[in-house]
Amino acid sequence: MEDERTLATVTHPSGLPDDWSKEDEEMIVEEHPPEAADNSHDSPPQGESLLEPEQHNLKEEVTSQLKSLQLEARVKEKESIANDLIEEIEELDEEEDKKRHLNVVFIGHVDAGKSTIGGQILFLSGQVDDRTIQKYEREAKDKSRESCNNIKPELNHQIVGADWYMAYIMDTNEEERIKGITVEVGRAHFETESTRFTILDAPGHKSYVPNMISGASQADIGVLVISARKGEFETGFEKGGQTREHVLLAKTLGVVKLIVVVNKMDDSTVKWSKERFDEIESKIVPFLRSSGYNVKKDVQFLPISGLMGSNMKTRLDKSICDWWDGPCLFEVFNSIEVPPRDPNGPLRMPIIDKYKDMGVVVMGKVESGGIHEGDSLLVMPNKANVKVLAIFCDENKVKRAGPGENIRVRLSGVEEEDILSGFVLTSVANPVGAVNEFKAQLQILELLDNAIFTAGYKAVLHIHAVVEECEIVELIEEIDTRKKKETDARKKRSKHKPLFVKNGAVVVCRIQVNNLICIEKFSDFAQLGRFTLRTEGKTVAVGKVVELPPAGNATFV
Numbered sequence: 001m002e003d004e005r006t007l008a009t010v011t012h013p014s015g016l017p018d019d020w021s022k023e024d025e026e027m028i029v030e031e032h033p034p035e036a037a038d039n040s041h042d043s044p045p046q047g048e049s050l051l052e053p054e055q056h057n058l059k060e061e062v063t064s065q066l067k068s069l070q071l072e073a074r075v076k077e078k079e080s081i082a083n084d085l086i087e088e089i090e091e092l093d094e095e096e097d098k099k100r101h102l103n104v105v106f107i108g109h110v111d112a113g114k115s116t117i118g119g120q121i122l123f124l125s126g127q128v129d130d131r132t133i134q135k136y137e138r139e140a141k142d143k144s145r146e147s148c149n150n151i152k153p154e155l156n157h158q159i160v161g162a163d164w165y166m167a168y169i170m171d172t173n174e175e176e177r178i179k180g181i182t183v184e185v186g187r188a189h190f191e192t193e194s195t196r197f198t199i200l201d202a203p204g205h206k207s208y209v210p211n212m213i214s215g216a217s218q219a220d221i222g223v224l225v226i227s228a229r230k231g232e233f234e235t236g237f238e239k240g241g242q243t244r245e246h247v248l249l250a251k252t253l254g255v256v257k258l259i260v261v262v263n264k265m266d267d268s269t270v271k272w273s274k275e276r277f278d279e280i281e282s283k284i285v286p287f288l289r290s291s292g293y294n295v296k297k298d299v300q301f302l303p304i305s306g307l308m309g310s311n312m313k314t315r316l317d318k319s320i321c322d323w324w325d326g327p328c329l330f331e332v333f334n335s336i337e338v339p340p341r342d343p344n345g346p347l348r349m350p351i352i353d354k355y356k357d358m359g360v361v362v363m364g365k366v367e368s369g370g371i372h373e374g375d376s377l378l379v380m381p382n383k384a385n386v387k388v389l390a391i392f393c394d395e396n397k398v399k400r401a402g403p404g405e406n407i408r409v410r411l412s413g414v415e416e417e418d419i420l421s422g423f424v425l426t427s428v429a430n431p432v433g434a435v436n437e438f439k440a441q442l443q444i445l446e447l448l449d450n451a452i453f454t455a456g457y458k459a460v461l462h463i464h465a466v467v468e469e470c471e472i473v474e475l476i477e478e479i480d481t482r483k484k485k486e487t488d489a490r491k492k493r494s495k496h497k498p499l500f501v502k503n504g505a506v507v508v509c510r511i512q513v514n515n516l517i518c519i520e521k522f523s524d525f526a527q528l529g530r531f532t533l534r535t536e537g538k539t540v541a542v543g544k545v546v547e548l549p550p551a552g553n554a555t556f557v
Helices: 002-008 018-031 034-038 052-098 115-124 130-142 146-150 153-163 172-179 206-216 230-236 241-254 274-290 329-334
Strands: 098-105 186-191 195-201 221-226 255-264 299-303 348-356 360-366 374-379 384-393 396-398 406-412 424-427 434-444 458-463 465-477 507-519 530-535 538-547
Touching: 098 115, 098 206, 098 241, 115 186, 115 195, 115 221, 195 206, 195 329, 195 434, 206 241, 206 530, 221 230, 221 241, 230 274, 241 530, 241 538, 255 329, 274 299, 299 329, 360 507, 424 538, 434 465, 458 507, 458 538
Parallel strands: 098 195, 098 221, 221 255, 255 299
Antiparallel strands: 186 195, 348 360, 348 424, 360 406, 374 384, 374 424, 384 396, 384 406, 434 507, 434 538, 458 465, 458 530, 465 507, 530 538
16 A cells, blocks of 8 residues: 555656646646647647748738739730720721722613622622632522523523622622512622722612612712623613613712723624624713713723623733723723812711611711711701711721711611601701702603693602602793803793793792602702602603702791
């Protein structure tokens, strides 16, 4: 027992009894919980455990600052790239602005080759690739053409297999491709080194003359396409053919320059014959003069083959045609001059069409002034206040557009159903007028059988994009065109109001329409002041607006 007690009372190395040391151990255990004691072997060396949280926070802060700097550097880099791109786009816009813009309408009798020439131009200028051409050629061979029934059977294979596939580039809808005739005004764009062009491919069939008028009203220059093929020129030029009517309408609608291309010169009935070219020119020139064209100054003739592309982008090879020393079509396009436009005038943009696309989009040609993104404008005659959200020219978004540009404009502040063809996008400060009647100088071309042109005569009025039924309410005076040498205009006029006039007469009259229309005096804005009158599918008169009601009035007081 004593031995056990002796062992039990062995003193602690510190000199204190063993049971005291137990108490100390118990106190130490209480100060350090088991978890901390258990993990004591993982703890860092003394002095390091207190710095670890500070180092951790510092590391996080430095990392965060580095990420922030990297992000800021990336943003600046992207901003720099964006600025460079904007500068490049602006430079391109400036280059495009330096290029003049011309609207070219192709007119002529049905099947003269207007769409084929338009398609060939796009192909030669790089707007269409070879694969697309091959695809169209296969499609053309697979389709039967209704218009083939009107052509000699021995020519059917030549036309269906080859002649029309180029036209597919311009004739995009199925009806046009099946029938082989243009119905709507085709629209496309191409460029040369000095000029941007908008092609307007007008229909040649007499059933679609109103569409042709719409196309010609947007044009600066015209390309009159004549078929040299034996029999086709005669059909188009004789009475009832569309060649004559298209020339008259083009002149009336403001097409100041005319390029007469004698097409299909490679045909087996022609074979680039100089005699055939001269024959056609000799018959066309007198009619062009009588239509008001200065043939020496405003008209140019040249032979081409639209299907083969001969004499279009490059001059004719002497091995093909040894007698032609003149320019090719592209050279004529680049050299032709048109009257200058006024970019500082009040905005006038007749609306030819509209559709919905993230707002209301209107289409038309800027006849006067300019339009900028963000502009506040008016749609007349309904006086709708609108804002310009975006402008599109030649499929590209632009910040501005000047006179002569065919554009699409996205608007806010108006609904699609509140806009009609013939409405005008105009400036707020100087808006276009809206009237129900006006005075005009008319030239009577050819009235229908047994028709009398007098007060009460009714017709369809075509003026810029407006198509409206009208009535002649008063014949004011007839102008005697035989007194051309008379300098005093008053002496040319008859002393009494005429009761009626005949074919060829020039008369001043008052015309009324049922709905408000936006027009201008011819002397102020020619494109909004020239018009045609048509009855039963025939053009009976052409004219110009000479007087409007007083400002703010729709009719004469």
